[in-house]
Amino acid sequence: MSRQELKIFGATLAVFAGFYWLPIGMARFDTAVLEALHLARWYAREHVLLCLVPAFFIAGGIAVFLNQAAVMRFLGPTAHRVVAYGVAAVSGSILAVCSCTVLPLFAGIHKRGAGLGPATAFLYAGPAINVLAIVLTARVLGWELGLARAVGAVLFSIAIGLAMQAIFRDETDATAPVPNAGLAEDDRPTWRTVLWLVAMIGILVFANWGRPQTDQGLWATIHATRWWWAGLFGVALVFALSRGFSRDELGDWVGESWGFAKQILPLLLIGVLVAGLLLGRPDGGQGLIPDAWVARSVGGEGLFPTFFASIAGAFMYFATLTEIPILDGLLRSGMGNGPALALLLAGPALSLPNMLVIRSVMGTKKTITYVALVVVFSTVAGLIYGNLIMNGGPR
Numbered sequence: 001m002s003r004q005e006l007k008i009f010g011a012t013l014a015v016f017a018g019f020y021w022l023p024i025g026m027a028r029f030d031t032a033v034l035e036a037l038h039l040a041r042w043y044a045r046e047h048v049l050l051c052l053v054p055a056f057f058i059a060g061g062i063a064v065f066l067n068q069a070a071v072m073r074f075l076g077p078t079a080h081r082v083v084a085y086g087v088a089a090v091s092g093s094i095l096a097v098c099s100c101t102v103l104p105l106f107a108g109i110h111k112r113g114a115g116l117g118p119a120t121a122f123l124y125a126g127p128a129i130n131v132l133a134i135v136l137t138a139r140v141l142g143w144e145l146g147l148a149r150a151v152g153a154v155l156f157s158i159a160i161g162l163a164m165q166a167i168f169r170d171e172t173d174a175t176a177p178v179p180n181a182g183l184a185e186d187d188r189p190t191w192r193t194v195l196w197l198v199a200m201i202g203i204l205v206f207a208n209w210g211r212p213q214t215d216q217g218l219w220a221t222i223h224a225t226r227w228w229w230a231g232l233f234g235v236a237l238v239f240a241l242s243r244g245f246s247r248d249e250l251g252d253w254v255g256e257s258w259g260f261a262k263q264i265l266p267l268l269l270i271g272v273l274v275a276g277l278l279l280g281r282p283d284g285g286q287g288l289i290p291d292a293w294v295a296r297s298v299g300g301e302g303l304f305p306t307f308f309a310s311i312a313g314a315f316m317y318f319a320t321l322t323e324i325p326i327l328d329g330l331l332r333s334g335m336g337n338g339p340a341l342a343l344l345l346a347g348p349a350l351s352l353p354n355m356l357v358i359r360s361v362m363g364t365k366k367t368i369t370y371v372a373l374v375v376v377f378s379t380v381a382g383l384i385y386g387n388l389i390m391n392g393g394p395r
Contacts, residue, residue: 032277032287039276039317040269051101052265054204059108060257061200064249065193066112075122077115077165088114088121089129089157098318099354100268101204102126104260107361116362117165120370123358125157128349135219136212136324137344141331148389149344152381156345160373167369189244196240202233264357271353275317295330298339306382309339310375313347314355323347338386346378 023029073079074087106123114122134153138146206229212219222229241250279294280287298309318326327340350371359367 028286028288032280035280035287036273036276039281040272042281043269043272043317047098047100048265050207051098051204052104052261052268054200054207055101055104056257056261056264057253058197058200058204059104059260060253060255061196062105062108063111063256064252065196065245075109075114075118077117079115079118081162084115084118085121085158085161088118088161089125089154091122091125099127099349099351100317100357101208103264103268103354103357103361106358107260107264110361115165116168116366117161119161120164121157121161123370124160124349124374125153128153128345129157130348133324133348140324140328141340144389145337145341145344148341148381148385152341152345152378156374156377156381159377160370163373164366164370168366192240192244195236196245199233199237199240203230203237206230206233263360267356267360268353271351271356272317275315275352279316295335298330298343299334299336301336301338301383301386303379303383305336305339306342306386307375307379309335309343309382310346310378313343313345313378314350314371314375315352316347317351317353318347336386338382338384340382341385342378342382345381346374350374 075084102123105126106119109122110119129150134146134150137149206222206226209223209226211223214220276287278287278289280291294312298305298312323344327335327343330343331337331340355367355371358370362370
């Protein structure tokens with residue numbers, strides 16, 4: 001029997017054994033399966049139509065409409081580091097998206113020629129540098145934790161990008177194109193492309209504007225009028241598309257967007273199901289891993305609880321802003337300040353679904369390195385914050 005046939009036989013045997021000994025009837029397993037299905041249904045209802053669909057179209061448009069020479073000039077591997085990482089961090093932070101919604105956008109700029117360092121800086125910055133989330137962190141969990149989260153997220157987006165660029169320097173240098181070589185400028189006026197991009201981002205941001213904890217203040221006002229703002233950006237989008245975009249370009253846009261959807265959406269849904277099976281919903285029942293065990297593992301300060309918080313946060317799925325009430329409950333149950341910061345820095349930026357898609361975009365080796373950098377940096381930041389700045393005391 002050939003090696004390939006042995007692999008097929010082994011996989012078949014494993015699947016059969018899994019179904020044969022499936023622990024149906026065991027309360028925890030049955031609950032975990034329901035939690036996985038509940039999480040997948042919630043994700044489909046709350047994130048696919050308003051988050052992922054606009055993100056797919058933005059990514060497809062970046063691949064078709066955005067001038068590649070401009071991408072190479074600002075985000076390419078030969079761009080000035082200050083400009084490249086500044087643009088990546090700022091553009092990522094404007095979006096205020098979760099770890100899954102940022103993926104089509106990351107795939108789009110990566111495909112368009114952005115350097116590995118700026119692209120991964122954007123990948124981390126999108127969900128991590130969320131202005132509303134940082135403000136709410138300061139209000140709910142304390143200004144010290146909010147400030148530490150803001151500083152850590154900004155520094156990490158740049159440090160992780162620089163580290164990825166340095167680690168894979170030989171590989172990226174070998175594949176990096178000559179600046180602007182063969183990259184023709186578009187005939188379309190730049191302002192029309194910019195208007196299209198701003199309109200699409202505006203729709204994405206305001207259609208998903210989260211409800212604040214109070215009904216007073218600027219954030220509450222924006223939330224109450226978010227559909228008016230989204231509609232205004234929709235009108236701007238129609239105006240932009242009606243002028244300067246050919247029928248062939250629009251067809252290519254739809255094709256590229258569908259390509260990203262085919263690549264990303266199945267992996268995301270599989271990842272959401274697995275995350276729900278293992279950990280349950282953030283505000284629901286328990287998965288296969290008991291919540292009490294997680295809470296005990298992140299209690300107090302020290303290397304193990306901080307590292308465990310980074311690992312747990314990396315694999316859990318957090319929708320935008322949901323990490324704050326979860327952290328509030330864990331802190332009240334005895335979670336240390338350092339582990340709390342580690343989870344805040346690793347959790348929103350990573351998730352199991354997120355990892356599966358990143359692997360399909362830039363390969364296994366780069367994905368493992370990126371995840372390891374996020375976990376290690378988050379652990380170090382948590383140790384410094386919990387043991388030196390907060391001195392291990394209560395928040």
